[in-house]
Amino acid sequence: MCKKWLFFLFWSIGLTAQVVEKDLRNLSWTVHQLGKNEKLKATVPGTIHTDLFANQRIPDPFLQSNENEVQWIEHEDWVYETEFELTKSELQNAHIELVFEGLDTFASVFLNGQSLLDADNMFRTWRVEIKPFAKAQNHLKIQFKSAVQQTNALAQKIPYQLPDDNRVFARKAPYQFGWDWGPRLVTCGIWKPVKLQFWNDVRIQQVFHEQVAVTPEKAEIKVKVALESTVSTTLDFLINNQKHRVAVEKGTTQLDFPLTITKPKLWWCNGLGAPHLYTLSVILQQQGKHIEQRELKIGIRTLELVQETDAQGKSFYFKLNGKPVFIKGSNVIPPDSFVPRVTEAQWVALVENARLSHQNMLRVWGGGVYADDAFYTACDEKGILVWQDFMFACAMYPGDEAFLKSVEQEVEDQVKRLQNHPSLALWCGNNESDEGWHNWGWQKKYNYTTQDAAQIWNDYEQLFHQRIPNTLKRLLPSNENRYWPSSPSIGWGRKESLSQGDSHYWGVWWGKEPFEKYKEKVGRFMSEYGFQAMPSLQTLRYLSDGEPLSLTSKAVRHHQKHPTGYATIDEYMQRDFWLPADVEKYQYVSQLLQARGMKIAIEAHRLAKPYCMGSLYWQLNDCWPVTSWSSIDYLGQWKASHYQVKESFAPVFLAVTQNETGISIHGHTDTLEENTGILTVRLIDFSGIELWRASKECVLDDEKSTALMPIPFTTLPEFEKEKTVLYLEFTSNHKKTVAYHYFVKPKELRLEKPTINVKIVGETLLEVSTNTLAKNVFLQATDHSFGDNFFDVIPGIPRIIKTDRPTDTVKIISLFDTFPQ
Known part of the structure; x- marks a missing residue:
């Protein structure tokens, strides 16, 4: 018997009135294919694919083209089993509930041969009273039916096919059914914790809070406790040590308790201030005995989604504590195709990587899963706002009552789980379903009759314009009920998509439009845009599993899920760079290409502030090793684009616009600090000779992007655009922001072979210098990380790079190495 089990046993004997939980994850679980006798060791939480792999019954689906070898799994039914003991004192409790926090997906649960429930929703918590069936020795069985077989059968009940x-x-x-960046791995299993809960007279169902009013002097909070009682009794509640005695009746009751916080410290997002959190403690006592305790971390803040009609259309921005916030962030997908094996540390690392790159919002995309608690806690602690999609994406959905009721319960479960997080900024109904219906030609593709099309759209409106928002209205206080039915609100092919609502702009990539189009296609809030790049060499070697790396290898081609992915990368690469034949150089240049696209896009969005007030690129991370739109690959390696994002999202923003007659320096700040500083602009040739210099005291505006210094070409000395760089420095409060501007495309630069020197100048600092311009210097060292990479170095202006530990033994590549020799 494990120590955790002993702990629960102690409390169940010593305090029979107390609400007690027993964790069932660490029991001896087995799994077998229905109709076959071989029982394999299983892990809970887990999936059938990871269990089969652990038992050496399948190859690793992530390596080479092994994904193809495991497709049979989705067509079979699988049975998980275990046994557990209950003590005499545990059996004496009035209530014994079996709680599954997540079952994926069509699951029938049996205890001692008795059918308990039939689950059909991966995103719900399933609770069932087992007191009538529980005994000292218990056998628990969960049979998972093939999701493919089940959905095919359900599809036969309606007279038309639904997209997708x-x-x-x-x-x-x-x-799980496959995407243009992910494999098809339709799995099943007990994907979240499973436990028993013992209770008698009374228990807490939920604790949440409502922020009533906030002033600099005080914050008035209403603490709400949902209570379930089987008796009429008197209870004591300690709310942050303030005692309240309450008489309750039998049944379900919601109790409200006032709480005042004097001189509250506000919760701010990353870059604007500290994300201050307060502890909210609720202790339930009955006749002096401890029954149950809940503890929350809450933030005091006001948050609004502002949509106001203006001369250009309609605004779309967030106002935090009364301040309009330019949103800088990205879209998050599940960190693995098999979510149960993602550790809390990995969820936290996603958020930390966003924080380190100056992001202040993450969008949890609707085609994946609701993230783990650790993710939202990290967002609270690190000041990262969350745009939360419900899990619907790129499709239309059934509208029968059973489906709608299931979604309603799913929404309730997720809202109750997440509503206390100060980071939660927006609930969104779906990803691209509205756009898909109106712009992707589904009606023609599926040959719908007028009647069928009307029914499908009616079902859509019933789900996303009635059931979900009505459920939110029932559960959330009005000042926290921010709902957006579909992202984007209007498709990128329509001009209105750039004048109101949020916009997904895919003319770059899908439309093959040049990166420069990003400068024209700027909406009020850009919630998706992006470009692909290969992962790190480390990740390519991992997925190849010993197969020699090449651009035509089976493994490399298999880990590109977009049908024209490499052809699209090639086309764009030839516009701006030289196209290498060598896989290592191609991998490097593909990352530079992606970074170039992100730089142009983010600059366009920030230059348009306050017309544009949000920039969420697609996408932050990967669910397996793959060539994709991510800025961080599956193994956690930063691509060049993530370093570029860190620079482009910096609090002090500098950008150069160029036309036929000259250039102009623009800037603004996103901070609440003093914004006065010195802007210095230097024109330098690639050998390090300074050709021209100008300085000016500037005040950066935090509300809009402004022109800081116009520079007509006629004021500059003659120079060769192919051999010259514009170097910018803005210095304020002893902080320096640096930017570079080149006058031609990368492939048009007349680079010479640089001699790059790296030397240790501090315990965690390296100095990188060169004899001629070194463009996009990439440092590689085994088991080392660098605070900056893919950077430029000008002779006489060395770069100081932070590293986790000192080393001057690094492999170095720069853009010159990819040029024809």
Whole structure:
């Protein structure tokens, strides 16, 4: 018997009135294929794929093209089993509940041969009273039916096919069925914790809070406790040590308790201030005995989504504590195709990587899963706002009452789990379903009759314009109920998409439009845009699993899920760079290409502030090793684009616009600090000779981007655009922001072979210098990380780079190495 088990046993004997939980994850679990006798060791939480792999029954689906070898799994039914003991004192409790925090997806649960429940929603918590069936020795069985077989059967019940495919009939992570960056691995299993809960007279169902009013002097909070009682009794509640005695009746009751916080410290997002958190403690006592305790971390803040009609259309921005916030962030997908094996540390690392790159919002995309508690806690602690999609993406959905009721319960479960997080900024109904219906030609593709099309759209409106928002209205206080039915609100092919609501702009990549189009296609809030790049060499070697690396290898080609992915990268690469034939150089240049696209896009968005007030690129991370739109690959390696994002999202923003007659320096700040500083602009040739210099005291505006210094070409000495760089420095409060501007595309630069020197200048600092311009210097050292990479170095202006530990033994590549020799 494990120590955790002994702990629960102690409390169940010593305090029979106390609410007690027993964790069932660490029992001896087995799994077998229905109809076959071989029982394999299983892990809970887990999935059938990871269990089969652990038992050496399948190859690793992430390596080479092994994904193809495991497709049979989705067509089979699988049975998980275990046994557990209950002591005499545990059996004496009035209530014994079996709680599954997540079952993926179509699951029948049996205890001692008795059918307990039939689950059909991966995103719900399932609770069932087992007191009538529980005994000293218990056998628990969960039979998972094939989601593919189940959804195919459900699809037969309606007279038309719904786009995108039959996956829409399952409340199951859509990306498991394959995406243009992810594999098809339709798994099943007990994917979240499972436990028993023992209780008697009374228990807490939920604790949440409502912020009533906030002034600099005080914050008035209403603490709400949902209580379930089987008796009429008197209870004591200690709310942050303030005692309240309450008489309750039998049944479910919601109790409200006032709480005042004097001189509250506000919760701010990353870059604007500290994300201050307060502890909210609720202790339930009955006749002096401790029954149950809950503890929350809450933030005091006001948050609004502002949509106001103006001369250009309609605004779309967030106002935090009364301040309009330019949103800088990205879209998050699940960190693995098999979510149960993602550790809390990995969820936290996602948020930390966003914080380190100056992001202040993450969008949890609707084609994956609702993130782990550790993710939202990290967002609270690090000041990262959360745009939370409900799990619907790129499809239309059934509208029968059973489906709608299941979604309603799913929404309730997730809202109750997440509503206390100060980071939660927005609830969004779906990803691209509205756009898909109106712009992707589904009606023609599926040959719908007028009647069928009307029914499908009616079902859409019932789900996203009635059931979900009505459920939110029932559960959330009005000042926290921010709902957006679909992202984007209007498709990128329509001009209105740039004048109101949020916009997904995919003319770059899908439309093959040049990166420069980003400068024209700027909306009020850019919630998706992006470009692909290969992962790190380390990740390429991992996925190849010993197969020699090449651009035509089976493994490399298999880990590109977009049908024209490499062809699209090639086309864009030839516009701006030289196209290498060598896989290592191609991998490097593909990352530079992606970074170039992100730089142009983010600069365009920030230059348009306050017309544009949000920039969320697609995408932050990967769910497996793959060539994709991510800025961080599956193994956690930063691509060049993530370093570029860190620079482009910096609090002090500098950008150069160029036309036929000259250039102009623009800037603004996103901070609340003093914004006065010295802007110095230097024109330098690639050998390090300074050709021209100008300085000016500037005040950066925190409300809009402004022109700081116009520079007509006629004021500059003659220079060769192919051999010259414009170097910018803005110095304020002993902080320096640096930017570079080149006058031609990378492939047009007349680079010479640089001699790059790296030397240790501090315990965690390296100095990188060169004899001629070194463009996009990439440092590689085994088991080392660098605070900056893919950077430029000008002769006479060395770069100081932070590292986790000192080393001057590094492999170095620069853009010159990819030029024809």
